[in-house]
Amino acid sequence: MNLSRRQLLSTFLGAPLALAACGDAPRRFPDGEIVGQNAVLGHVLREGRAFDVAADNWSNVGTAIVGGGVAGLSAAWKLSKLGRNNFVLLELEKETGGTSQSGVGQPVGYPWGAHYLPVPFRENVDLIELLDEMSLTDGRTADNNVIVKEQYLCRDPEERVFYKGRWYDGLYLHAGESDEDKRQYAEFQRRIDYWVTWRDATGRRAFVVPSANCSDDAEATALDRVSFGEWLRQNGFTSERLIWYCDYACRDDYGLKIEQTSAWAGLFYFCSRVRKSGEGSQPFITFPEGNGRFVNHLTESVKDKILRSHMVVSIVPNANGVDVICLADGQLRGFHCEKVIYASPIFTAPYVIRGLVDDPPFAANEFQHNAWFVANLFLKDRPKPRFARDFPLAWDNVLYESPSLGYVNATHQKGIDYGPTVWTYYYPMCHEEDGRTKLFNYEWRDLADVCLTDMARAHPDIYELTTRIDIMRWGHAMISPRPGFIWSKNKQAASKPYRNIHFAHTDLSGIALFEEAFYHGLRSAVSVIKEVRTG
């Protein structure tokens, strides 16, 4: 193995594996490419040029939605449902969906990012309305909880974990735990239970989805001031496997390690999907293409309002409303709008919204995103189990000793248990100080090598079985709920409209979840309608 490959592998997978992988350079390397997100495109904005639009390239529209991720699509869906059809949705990329994009393939589609939604509590009526509309539900229980159709609830076995050469049932590693591990795990569950049953003086929960409904009581929000790692230490949690479990949760939901994650966010992960004490976490709704199913439904509902490959380059608030200028097919196009819903990452706002930098209502640069890469492996068949008693292939397959998040099997939910499949491998760049630069320094071949080397520790036959591996690099994947961010005044300030521009993004929750994007989309749509003069 040459030096640069060793360096690459030790950067991404740690020195021990890099050394172990030394020598066995892959015998056969699959095809593939980098797909999706065009980093160059977005970075043009940094130049802050002036744009002159030809007079006949201007049109009038009530509302322009900037950004076709889940927040923007949800805003469009809501406007359309309320009969306010005078809007356009401008999307930078060729496809809508943002980090919930998906791919079409054989035998099933596959996700490029977010891939599940926990069944919402009955209180989340807006989201349940969407589920009903998509025919995902089978009515309600006696106490009005939504019943999701069996085929959309994640099929058992949900998770398995690979540890020291073997696969085990579940995500938390029970095999080989000591009495102390067991005690700490039980104690941790008691802490979760405490926060699940906790209510403030007005009856609000500490952790609930959408997070806007969480209590702002000091006892709960104080948790945002320390890291999750610090909180675990303060509470006497030292069990290696418990720490791993919590760290995995943070990397999985936030792309951060426990030391980088706010304890409030860490506990939010464990508490916000548990309805009441003694119950498990809400079951997951999932599809082969992950949250792409939601994206496609929302997109379809407003399809004639969407303008793809439209890069918004300038948003100019004025006395009459807002002018939006975008670049499409090498031409500048302008929209005179009454309102804008800015459904893009908040950190981009100063580059696009004119005047924002002069008197900033919030510090956009504090909305920090982390970087990820996602690989889709197209397999001609499934790897053979190495031991007869190994726990079988699950939906989510996690490698305990890896900085990656493991992989999700796309055919799982369809009950397709034999033959070709697509595996989606997730890698958050949280182990590097400057993960984003690092990520873009590497090409397809390097990242594919990282992915396959990582997978090969559990599946030595992965090289023979993978026919193709495509990779998406997410430079700005999701908001980072670092300590102090979620309950900061700065974040709250961004939730308020700036002149006629309403912001809608998971950045405003500090937690990148489908439900949060959906909530902000709907919230912004409703507030725009309240203010707007024409329909």
Next chain:
Amino acid sequence: MKRTPLLFLNVIIIATCGLIYELLAATVSSYVLGDSVTQFSLIIGVYLSAMGVGSYLSRFIDKHVAEKFIDIELAVAVIGGLSAPLLFLTFAYVSYFGIVLYTMVFIIGTLVGLEIPLLMRILKDELDFKELVSRVLALDYVGALVASLLFPIFLVPKLGLNRTSLLFGMLNAGVGLWATWLLDPLIPNRKITILRVKGFVVLVLLAIVLIKADSLTTLAEDGLFTDNIVYAKSSPYQRIVVTKGKTGHALFLNGNLQFNSFDEYRYHEALVHPAFAAYDGKPKRVLVLGGGDGLALREILKYKSVETVDLVDLDPMMTGLSKAFPALGELNQHAFDDPRVSVTNGDAFVWLDNNEQPPYDIAIIDFPDPNNFALGKLYSTRFYNLLKQKLSPDAAVVIQCTSPLIARRSYWSIIKTLEATGFSVKPFQTTVPSFGVWGYALAKMQPFETPKLASGVDLKFLNENSFTSMFEFPTDMTLPADEIEINRLDNQALVRYYESEWRRFE
């Protein structure tokens, strides 16, 4: 001369080996092709006539008789020794088994036929003709007796066909090697060395195969199965093994018994006829899910009203074997050749989800027990809901549901799961000696009375009384008092029940 008695000992061994190869070939072919009378008759015929050819050909060997004799001995050792494993492999992997079988029998026969005449010529200078003929032929027939007694009493039951074959090959090679010393004066020194090297190589080769064979899957499985393995092959989905023993043929998938020909009719009559009994009128369209052995088909095809039988089985190798393996074809009465039957190879869960079909009047569901998650989904509420969409309103369904005695919770979990999807269910059970007490579910989409067995169908097991009694459950198999979970895709409760219940017996 001292070597003469030793050469007579040689005759006994040669004769024994010769007959052993003949018996091996006949046994292997009757195991895999069935119809042992025909197979034994044909093999003996071909073998004896080939010996005649060999005897005739011996006249063309004029010079170097002793070294030719040893060469032939070594050739018999190689071909005869490898015959049983080669035949099994041929049967599993190529379609022209018959050609290989009879060619092999003919070659062995010819070589063995050459041996005795050549040996007699070697001995002719040392004994007068009368003495020679009487001794050699007597010993030849004694050897045949030794072989025919050893083969059924000791070799087949204790060593199995493959080891017997290899062991006698080694014995044969040993004799050849030994003969290089016995016939030393008759062979030039240079040739002797070459012959000894050859003999040693053959001996080592066979020894290696014998030792290695134990680690090869086919032979390793010999230890797992009490009967002889006559077919063993891995498909992408499972390991298929067919064995042949005193009671008949048995099929194993991943080591789990699927049927034994001696009592499978009990299992399959109970699987099929209750559904027909519960259907009002003349069922035309029948769906079979699983059941790749074709034995349920055999029962279904007894009904003249049936116009279409669609069978969906995961494994093309399994349905192919049931059609092409003579013993299985005989057992399922060539059901796969019936024009009413069409076969789809695929996962029944995916098939139900993706295919539109006219409704079925009868569905027979015969999957392996739910011992993994891929099988567990075939017993879930989702699966039964998909099934319902494929049925006519009055349709009757029978599902095999594992043993209510050994896996009581598993059994009742399947019943509860069916009920949860709106089926009206009549649980029933019967005894299949190979399996023990076995459970099924008879289900319809509206409430119904326990049916009566229809007359006019030719049955070996069920009659009016035994049919009615299947719906009675002894106390140790009734619904347990504590709560039984429904098997859903998102909890796979059944796989977990099954695992815990059957593990007690491992």
